[in-house]
Amino acid sequence: MSLYMVPIQTRTGDPTPYERQLATAIEGVFGEGEHSLEGLVEGLNSAGVFAPDGKTWTAESFTTEIARLGDQ
């Protein structure tokens, strides 16, 4: 009997380069101990990791985008 062992069960494909870059940057900001929404948005902008449209993040654009990414 073959056993079911699937390391990734919550998505079907690899993350896109954009998703990877964003995740790494978010973990970077969080890793500094900055856990507020404002701090995160500021941290992403100063790391040069911008929204898909190339604009700097605002709290609003970030929460909209992360809700999309989080609910996929």
Place this chain on the structure above:
Amino acid sequence: MARVYKPGALSADEIFATGLRDQWHAVCPSSWVERGAIRKLKRLGEDWVLYRQSDGTVRMLADRCPHRGAPLSHGMHLGDRIACKYHGVQVDGEGTVLSVPGMPGCNLEGKKLVRALPVQEVGGAILAWFGLDTETEPTPLVVPDPLADEGVSEFLCYTEWKAPWRFAVENLLDPMHGAFLHHESHSMFGGEQSARFRIRETDRGFFFEKTNQRGVNFDWVEFSRSGVDWVDLEIPYPATAGPGGPFGIVGMATPIDEGTTSIFFWRYRRVVGWERDVWRFLYRTTLEERHWAVLQQDRAMLEGMAPDADQAENLYQHDLGVIRLRRMYRAQAEEQAKALAEA
């Protein structure tokens, strides 16, 4: 006289090895049985067929046709029933023969001849009631509270291990392994490597917890019986995982057979709003594979243990939770074997 298949009277050892009866057990992820699908699975040492009716209801039957015992799982899905591939006998989700096409009017029609288990879906998994005998009414199933909590977000991780189910449950009742086995991991590198433990009773089970440390490593676990047996535990995340505090695990282990186990881990976090969304994004993108690496450490250890590893142990204070659990299951297996022998 019509016959209904049931396994013979099981001994206490057999019950202990293949899983306690008269309770709910998690069977598989809901996504394994899509609408219109038929799936064969072994659980508690027996073969079952699961299918989802066209109205969405999941059904679970013994995988034996009442005619000559062919596997119903080879059959055809007819919306609300399965037609056996061998001679076409049709059986519904309650195990009742609806039609014998080769011999219309045959007296098997209308009889309930296949064992059907009551099923429920909880947190993206299918759970079934495995009664000691076919007539036992299911006890109510109380959903583990983190899975019923609106303020909690969770992901189910499902896997299977080549290890007896009791090793898997005992592993969860053994928080101390966190600081050793998982010392090299994203979540359990911190804290003391020695501790004193205590058992704290609850009305549905007990806590097994360190007395000198909390919130630093795998420091406590709660074992609950709420129709289904489950554990709840908490492990801290590093700062990189963002706001929301530690993650929890609701865990269940279901015997496939005496040497193989289905593992259900609902990893959850108390997060709402953007904190929830960002956690879910990170979980999918980076965290899930780190969690998986930790789970592989457990798997390698438990699969590496001899099947009779628990025959010559030398236990110490940290093993009180394990001892407690074994006594409970052992006594219950004896009781169930007795009830079966008397039936």
